[in-house]
Amino acid sequence: MSDEMIKCTNVSFKYIKDSEGIKEEKYAVNGVNLEVKKGEFLVVLGHNGSGKSTMAKHMNALLVPTEGTVVVDNLDTSDPQNVWSIRSKAGMVFQNPDNQLVATIVEEDVAFGPENLGIEPLEIRKRVDESLEKVGMSKYKRHAPHLLSGGQKQRIAIAGILAIQPKCIIFDEPTAMLDPSGRREVLKTIKDLNKKHGITIVLITHYMDEAAQADRIIVMDGGKIKMEGTPRDIFPQVERMKKIGLDVPQVTELAYELKKSGIYINEKILNVDEMVNALCQLK
Template identity: 80%
Template structure:
């Protein structure tokens, strides 16, 4: 049995939108684990609680009830805070909010410098991290002159330079154009597959979720579906009821099945769709 990188046990988080009003649940009784080395996607529409649970995974938020354990450390213990954040890095939606320096390599060095890493080791980490995200040749460029996708890759390099065991991506492609989205997602998958870093990706894009090892679907602060992408997306009716789509080919198979055509509905891509249609002949 694999070891857990993140363990959420009956986690709830309440907030008060306006002073004097009743508290509302952003997350309500959520339990799941993220295995070390796993690529997990948390899927849901706006207001589902997915970003709130993400912020619990590196102690930006502390649960109102329940427990979050990150690599064996309880987020409620103040003494664990910096250790948790060095083990579980976070990349946010807007790359401009994460870039702090005027030169790319200085930006990537910012995190390890704050961790007190020796200068020689920082130099090594900066070069390694920029190579991992394919941005080494831009190391002396000004970040603000780069494209959205390139900026997001610099933000990822900055987290990688801190040598985390886990990276939580909170809708990192939401502000990017399609080509930027593709390059960032390719990068995220490479980091997971080549370096064994645990990935938690928060998104509402079906094509991104389809590439994960496992998908958790949230709605109204609760986990409503969980499993491999193939299993989750075959629940077309349930997904549509909560306002989420499924990959287009999966939906097409679902509609064909409803029309009386005997076709597999556990299909995620065009190649599988072509194979399934050929078998009908």
């Protein structure tokens, strides 16, 4: 058995752009090689149009590459017979929680996925309870989803994916429409699923503080992977990140500026506590 959850080999995806009657082929993704290990927490960064969302949609066969192959848990996404198996192994959570909720009661919403897979009712009941427990939403199971906060809705959407028992979940900017407390709730849920339950996570985000918590980061630009490494490898490269049009966590940027002005400080700082320690050591 391989330890790869997802393997992308020379993946390109072309689409036809029609500008003022002139049709031209454009690459949304161009020659990407990427492996996601089982149990990994991988973050994909990139500005709008970098190809990161297109890449995400290849990971559960919503899109099939124009060239190259995507293999999810040993299943090739280009084989139509694999599609349902792939989607039950690799679930996907999108930006807008309102677009993902289908029922008028929370527990019915969470049951929707396993019902579609033909799971028997007793097993569905068990999965719904377990999934709501994992996202900390058990006490809301009889509530109407539309009355919940954005962060709570997103956690219900995650529970709905968990109920199909995937090995991997791909999150496409799941906190983009949430307020700061909703963002914190959802990120905590994502980290728990990864660390406590061993679910492989691919998180697409434009929040650097979220990316700082990943095992590994991939930076995309112009449909290609431009940088790859741990957060401590990636973020100190402030100039390079800015050139691509991305920020770094504020504390990393502060360390970079302090160093530039002659105060020697470890530039591989990712959070406030580390910054406080580093400044205390300067005395």
